[in-house]
């Protein structure tokens with residue numbers, strides 16, 4: 001426990017609030033998206049700008065305090081909050097500044113995807129990002145970032161032009177292709193190991209504000225054929241078309257037929273982001289016409305609505321334990337193995353999904369950024385999500401079994417943003433051939449391991 005002299009000394013140097021356990025707002029500020037974590041930091045600094053961040057980094061280093069950084073607080077591994085240390089909470093730093101002429105956006109590191117889309121979509125522009133609008137731009141970007149526009153425009157990091165970073169010695173540095181190029185390389189997939197990013201600069205693309213979407217739900221009995229169709233459909237469909245294949249429970253609400261509510265189903269959720277796409281000319285028609293769906297809709301949608309389409313299925317405060325693989329292809333044996341792992345499907349919100357990783361994502365060399373998973377067709381996310389603590393063991397065991405069963409079909413790599421809290425030294429595997437370079441860069445920028453607490457990617 002810190003004495004009050006220390007907390008007062010820090011509070012006096014900040015423009016933002018410093019929350020301690022006895023202060024209103026403390027519990028709200030330490031609550032993470034993943035309800036499995038109940039960590040109690042000594043202090044939460046609600047930073048209002050770079051000056052506060054520098055002050056906190058210096059304070060933690062000088063006082064040898066555990067230090068973590070909270071972007072959106074959405075990380076599955078719950079690493080944004082520590083016990084008994086200092087949290088740099090960036091939530092209030094959520095400004096987004098769009099330059100519609102240059103097609104760039106300056107994004108403060110506490111912004112969520114919803115904040116980013118809100119500002120960029122006003123100009124019919126977008127950054128490719130993730131599929132849950134409450135996710136923090138910071139954590140998502142630092143791990144790689146992929147979602148509905150990935151096949152067309154690549155990862156979020158492939159559209160990162162620069163970042164401002166407070167390093168372990170309290171300096172503010174710019175990282176881009178021309179400034180601190182090694183740091184810039186590491187930030188594009190290497191996580192929060194190298195400093196506190198205070199803002200990002202992204203390249204924007206013309207998308208929306210409406211795009212053509214398809215959502216087709218099939219009974220689980222037909223899952224084998226649906227997955228085969230999904231694999232073959234993507235193989236000969238232009239990269240402007242994105243599709244995710246999700247196994248999940250049918251949401252208990254209209255327009256889903258009542259007799260199927262709560263049953264396990266397989267859904268194809270796709271979009272054609274070309275401005276000229278219509279229901280008549282788009283390959284999405286083929287998707288909607290396939291099989292015997294219980295619900296099949298092709299329609300234009302606001303891009304921001306697509307971006308928050310999955311939010312309700314992942315409630316804040318529920319329990320999340322995730323694992324993942326990258327699959328170079330999806331042979332029938334892999335599909336059969338996936339399907340055999342589905343039961344007991346523990347929890348109301350449990351799901352698993354195949355996300356397309358080809359197209360623009362795979363056009364980048366695996367060593368060009370720290371994110372190495374470029375020569376692969378699918379990302380597999382195993383999402384054990386449930387509400388009741390008494391089901392922890394069952395849900396975690398399901399995710400582990402599932403993960404193990406799919407190993408023979410995997411590249412061996414995994415997505416750092418989907419690693420559960422007990423991932424241990426899986427980080428080495430997650431980065432494959434890029435691991436050693438990350439370690440060298442870590443040694444240069446954070447030799448004392450100030451930023452190790454939240455992601456022990458590169459151990460001291």
Ligand SMILES: Cc1cc2nc3c(=O)[nH]c(=O)nc-3n(C[C@H](O)[C@H](O)[C@H](O)COP(=O)(O)OP(=O)(O)OC[C@H]3O[C@@H](n4cnc5c(N)ncnc54)[C@H](O)[C@@H]3O)c2cc1C
Nearest residue numbers: 071072073074075080130131136138139140145146192197
């Ligand atoms: C429901 C759900 C849906 C998701 N969907 C997708 C998806 O579609 N695509 C995808 O790619 N990922 C997805 N993710 C994973 C997501 O990218 C990660 O959880 C991401 O880390 C969240 O970022 P955050 O800023 O909200 O998290 P936080 O928990 O705040 O941070 C995550 C990690 O990054 C560090 N960090 C945060 N901000 C900074 C900073 N400014 N500087 C340095 N380090 C920092 C933290 O310390 C922590 O270690 C999803 C996660 C959830 C829970």
